Amino acid sequence: ASAILHRHQGEDLDHDDYRFLNTTANQGKKSGWNRRKEDLMPERKGTEKSRLPESRETYLLVDGYNVIHAWQELKELADESMDVARMKLLDTLSSYQGIRKCHIIVVFDAYCVPGRLEEKIRYHNIHVVFTKEAQTADEFIEKFAYDHRKKYDIVVATSDALQQVIIRGAGSALLSARELKEVIDMAHDNARRSYEARQRLRRANLEEVVPFDVKKQIDDLA
Template sequence: MKIIFVDGYNVINSWPNLKIDKEEGFEGARQKLIRIMENYGTYKNDKIIIVFDAHMVPGSIEKQEKITKLLTIVFTKAGETADAFIEREVDAIGRKYEVCVVTSDNLEQQTIFQRGASRKSSPEFYKEVLMAEHKIKIETEKNKISHKNNLSDNIDYDTLAKLEAIRRSE
């Protein structure tokens, strides 16, 4: 299982489908990202940790919420950036597990790579997520088609022939 750290606001500001609108604001964009990552993580069987900066929120304490066994949301504490949190975590686990960090911050990408993790830019990860969503859609359609429950599958041939005769006689 791969562990993917997602710099939440970096991704929100990079992906066209997460643009912040006036009605929903940041909360709406965060919720969309969380739903997308939940689907992606389940499909790929990867553990995803989305990290949102709260370093500009005075008095904020670090909050971690486990949404599913594969998805965790982190809000950093006051004075700590998402980058600093991710670096600290990657330092602790980067050489023990397969770790990937999603951010378009070039300095962060270099730092992460030195600590044993791979990195992906936000646009590159966006393309990967879109491909996964497309594959999910195709597999879902296949399941719908293959699991159709036709009448002819559930009755004997004689009854089916009689029903067909009745249908044609009308």
């Protein structure tokens, strides 16, 4: 089961993976695999007084279930299987992190599960938190935003109106679920355009260095 945490991005997930996530995330049961319960904070690096201050790291906190129910595609998946909807959201955010390079924490409620302990796992290049019993995703996100507001640039993605008011009070930036989707789609579109531009430039450079007779032979073969 540990393969789910280390699977290469883009590799298909089978039904057993979804059942695994459901077992460990929603029902509070322990499994035999070794979880990477990593601290969500990066290691503190030594600094010198003479060095200029570095730009602050950005953390994107996502209210998982709020986004799932706000995105039509995920909502339809959730109607059939919440496990599949969760995995789709995590894959989408993992892909986005590969472009944006910020820290991403996705928080899911587990407050109704008796005896549930808080669980933090690593999914590819993002962090996933399942809250403990009697703690909502809102409460986890609000505490994180308040505790770390002076150290990091924090962006919270949620469409919960009350939580938005509290997050603003903590000085964090906000994205609605709809805005988050727009930001992700734009990032992928820009990445695609950049890739296509590099490919065109590479072909143009290749045409400049290939001798005319060789190019003619290639054209004749085509």
